[in-house]
Amino acid sequence: MNDRLLRALAREPVDRTPVWLMRQAGRYLPEYRASRASAGSFLALCSTPELACEVTLQPLRRFALDGAILFSDILTIPWAMGLGLEFVEGEGPRFRAPVRATADIDRLGIPDPEDDLGFVMDTIRAVRRELDGGVPVIGFAGSPWTLATYMIEGGSSRDFARAKTMLIEHPRELHRLLELLADATAGYLGAQVRAGAQALMIFDTWGGVLTTPAYHEFSLEYMRRIIEHIPREHDSRAVPVVLFTKGGGGWIESLAKSGCDAVGLDWTVDLGSARARAGGRIALQGNLDPATLLASPARIRDEVGRILAEYGAGTGHVFNLGHGITPGVDPEHVGACVDAVHELSPKYHRAS
């Protein structure tokens, strides 16, 4: 198996910087759009293992990526909790039964990963079979705080007015919801590992909208608890966990002490300073601005080179974007990005 990704996450020597891209399986690929159309809906695509497996593998047929991220959605857990998820064209996710009162939290049960979310485990098993040891499969989940914002707001939000009001006025209720979500997520990620996921990522898309103390209390703390409760080894191989808080560049020191193996960073952060601040405790993943992929291949190469140089020599870097690929990107530009990592990174890994 190409285990560059796992080695870099463990800060072991590699021949070149491994690369995978957030939302590498997605709308920018014509073959994805065809699968999406044949599935009929986004949720049907997520919940049909053969289709989700196909979509997971599509980018690997085009690009020499070092990991395959499970095609799924962070909202599978609240969906399985019965909140009634739907995706409205051009508007994003919406819950028919958002969490608005104490009674709504009382009603929530913890989904059984195999019974209620078996399609995710089946997808991972199918991807492992198809890949046959080619590259590691990355499982994932949303952070409890991020899931809670969608569950409370009922969908996407600009200002998180309801979620933040609950945080300030009813912190105990919110803690109860977050505990429930942390338990559910730990069970869910544990099942992903047993199904074959070889690395895990927790997406904290909305942690960055909090104040520093609220981030620590309501977001980071629950990611820490999840990490504490998931199997950190499977088939006698370590299962690394990557935490990604978008807009969380100011909290690298705390993230580095959370028990995770790596921290994903958005593009506003300088990787060199981040590496110094992390103090060698963890690996770093990132952080090309996805908007760069709209530029020409020559400029993409320049930016890839800049990011590799920022991180500097030595292991512990996984090349990625600072956020997901945007739908309008030309697949050839994605190829240029991956090729640039392949070509420009070996010099940072020569034994000295």
Place this chain on the structure above:
Amino acid sequence: MNDRLLRALAREPVDRTPVWLMRQAGRYLPEYRASRASAGSFLALCSTPELACEVTLQPLRRFALDGAILFSDILTIPWAMGLGLEFVEGEGPRFRAPVRATADIDRLGIPDPEDDLGFVMDTIRAVRRELDGGVPVIGFAGSPWTLATYMIEGGSSRDFARAKTMLIEHPRELHRLLELLADATAGYLGAQVRAGAQALMIFDTWGGVLTTPAYHEFSLEYMRRIIEHIPREHDSRAVPVVLFTKGGGGWIESLAKSGCDAVGLDWTVDLGSARARAGGRIALQGNLDPATLLASPARIRDEVGRILAEYGAGTGHVFNLGHGITPGVDPEHVGACVDAVHELSPKYHRAS
């Protein structure tokens, strides 16, 4: 005159922490909504000095604020450049003639502040007359990068695809546009000082979407040039300049060296650490999360207390929000916030 604001910005002793609030004159006030309705449109409200003056003064009649920020819009400069500004209900600003090609930049002229934006200067003169030395008047402008994003995108944007593509593919063109905007803004802010503005603020609403090197090259550098070219003293009194880059908490050290007197911070930043990082070079302004104003007065008071304690004892702090007041806020909650600053801050200013 109540000069607490100017003294705190100069890091001189004060009896309590001065407070003003971004967007203190705005839609959350019923009297603002009445003025807006009588003006007919947002742009008519901005460009009619008696109405803009009235709206500037409205929050000061309700709350014991330490400064009056000019009611205007950051897009007055591109508007005066002839880009055809309109505000579409629920969508925000839109330019009929966005900047898409080199020829579009060639066509742009530098507006004359008194001839082309005389209504802004007339508003400042009217506010000074009405306040009669009560509290200082704060003038403002958008940062060149922020103005450029609106001019290139043609309005608000989620991903700044066009502006970032120009930055990467045609950096020299973008520099030309930013230079022009920096010249125009320096002239505009200078005229505001001559009209009576006693402090200035530059709003860099979109600097935080850039990478660290791009932020320094395309946003901070042009704010620095503006500071270099505006009168720093008027009527033998210093005119302090506050820079506010939303999402710019990672760049405090650079901001502190830009020549500004103070840096505005959003709520994600811990004021104590920010103060240490700024190294006593500048004052800090901020940083209550505007969403806090949706909570009860008791919780608002707690958060105000937390922020004052984070900054700690001594001068150099101007209490503010980390972003503008949202329209749904109850004016009584704004009052609770201002009162809390009055009541809780004197203990941080006792001579030791």
